[in-house]
Amino acid sequence: MLSIQSFSILLVFPGTLFMLASLVMCTGMRRGVPDILRAKWSAMTYLILFFMGGYIAFLVIQLMDLAFPLELVTSTVFFGGSIFVFLVMRLTSVTIRKFRESESRITEVNQVLTVKNTQLEEEISARKKAEDEAKTRLQYLSTLHAIDLIITSNLDLKVTMTVFLEQIVPRLQIDAAALLLLNSHTQTLEYGAGIGFKTNAIEDALIRVGAGPAGTAALKRRIVQIDDMENPEIDFTRKSLIVEENFRGYCALPLVAKGQVKGVLEIFRKDKPIIDKGWLDFLEALAVQAAIAIDNATLFNELQSSNTELVIAYDSTIEGWGHALELRDKETEGHTQRVTELTVRIARIYGLNEKEIVHIRRGALLHDIGKMGIPDSILLKDGPLTAEEEEIMHNHPKYAFEMLSPIAYLRPALDIPYCHHERWDGSGYPRGLKGGQIPLAARIFSMADIWDALISERRYHEAWPRKKVEEYIRSRAGTQFDPNLVDVFLANV
Numbered sequence: 001m002l003s004i005q006s007f008s009i010l011l012v013f014p015g016t017l018f019m020l021a022s023l024v025m026c027t028g029m030r031r032g033v034p035d036i037l038r039a040k041w042s043a044m045t046y047l048i049l050f051f052m053g054g055y056i057a058f059l060v061i062q063l064m065d066l067a068f069p070l071e072l073v074t075s076t077v078f079f080g081g082s083i084f085v086f087l088v089m090r091l092t093s094v095t096i097r098k099f100r101e102s103e104s105r106i107t108e109v110n111q112v113l114t115v116k117n118t119q120l121e122e123e124i125s126a127r128k129k130a131e132d133e134a135k136t137r138l139q140y141l142s143t144l145h146a147i148d149l150i151i152t153s154n155l156d157l158k159v160t161m162t163v164f165l166e167q168i169v170p171r172l173q174i175d176a177a178a179l180l181l182l183n184s185h186t187q188t189l190e191y192g193a194g195i196g197f198k199t200n201a202i203e204d205a206l207i208r209v210g211a212g213p214a215g216t217a218a219l220k221r222r223i224v225q226i227d228d229m230e231n232p233e234i235d236f237t238r239k240s241l242i243v244e245e246n247f248r249g250y251c252a253l254p255l256v257a258k259g260q261v262k263g264v265l266e267i268f269r270k271d272k273p274i275i276d277k278g279w280l281d282f283l284e285a286l287a288v289q290a291a292i293a294i295d296n297a298t299l300f301n302e303l304q305s306s307n308t309e310l311v312i313a314y315d316s317t318i319e320g321w322g323h324a325l326e327l328r329d330k331e332t333e334g335h336t337q338r339v340t341e342l343t344v345r346i347a348r349i350y351g352l353n354e355k356e357i358v359h360i361r362r363g364a365l366l367h368d369i370g371k372m373g374i375p376d377s378i379l380l381k382d383g384p385l386t387a388e389e390e391e392i393m394h395n396h397p398k399y400a401f402e403m404l405s406p407i408a409y410l411r412p413a414l415d416i417p418y419c420h421h422e423r424w425d426g427s428g429y430p431r432g433l434k435g436g437q438i439p440l441a442a443r444i445f446s447m448a449d450i451w452d453a454l455i456s457e458r459r460y461h462e463a464w465p466r467k468k469v470e471e472y473i474r475s476r477a478g479t480q481f482d483p484n485l486v487d488v489f490l491a492n493v
Helices: 004-032 035-064 070-153 157-172 212-220 277-328 335-350 354-365 369-373 387-393 396-404 408-413 415-419 440-455 466-475 483-492
Strands: 176-183 188-195 206-208 224-226 249-257 260-269
Touching: 004 035, 157 176, 157 188, 157 277, 176 277, 188 212, 188 260, 206 212, 212 224, 212 249, 212 260, 249 277, 260 277, 277 354, 335 354, 335 440, 335 483, 354 408, 354 415, 354 440, 369 396, 396 408, 396 415, 408 415, 415 440, 440 466, 440 483, 466 483
Parallel strands: none
Antiparallel strands: 176 188, 176 260, 188 206, 224 249, 249 260
């Protein structure tokens, strides 16, 4: 059985080893101790060294059975232990305080980070929204640009309206759209073009200005929007568009260009339209472009119509002049029309284009316009002309040039009135042109003129037989007429 002394030794010996281990650890950790705790840490290290010394002294006394007052050793160790515990508590309190401060700082940092994260999420959300809006605006700009190209590259009203609607329906994410054009004479809106409709009901549109949503939009020049067309309080007169097409959402925009209403753009959806400010702004921009497109195409069509009417008026005037010339000499009545048709036919066969033939026709109708300057005594003389009278008669091509050259519209038609008496060998008048110097139109006309003059009865000769006229013209190939044209003319006269 162990004695108390042996038991004490067994307890103190491992305590000494623990103290030694604590001393080694304390010394090794000293470098990482903050400066504010370094003094306390050193004191605690010395106390551990002191305890270990006391433990060793206790073991030596017990093992060697020395006479030494153990109470003194014990009390000293107890005193040192109290100081050690105090230092440990102080270090612990500082550690706890620092921990709490760190925890508080971590909490504050977490709160700040939470706020920052919230702000970052809001910023990301705002950026995503801005990016989506930017993409939408880019799509809108792309659509507007495409429509600009349509406006500038195409002036056919029907095609312009159709392509315009084809562009906006998918971009606006709508089910159908229609363009109603304003008839300024009847003050009604009439169907122009439509896309997305299952039936032809929209084509029956004939709406008076001021009647219904479309008429109101045209009259008051403002957007008219209907969220639910089935609402009994809404006066939407075209019920077939609700029943047969199953539309609910509706929007009408006036098309205004140069201060004038050109029509109305109608937007249809089968559900309630999702309309925000950006969508409405884009819709208004589309309405402006549609109005410009309609205005441009209408102006172009009116200009074309006016030009056609003007050309018809000019040509009618020219025909009137030719007829007036024939009235001076009843004997040649019908000659101008016949010789004009013959010249135009031969010119086509020879390969001249229609633009050239237009001027040839006008020149043929006016070939004798210069004879307005020839006195009746010479022009209507029954017998042969004297040399002096012939000289006066030979001036009529010059008179034609002087009369027609100031008129820019008729300058391209001057070849026949001015040159139809020139001869292939250069013996003609008024300028004595020779061969290829004579305009082609005048070379063709001169044969047609001689042909009709000889084959028709005149006061100074009887009508020649066809064969005799053919022989006459063929005999003058290379002198009076272009030899390259004679065979073509006689084969097709």
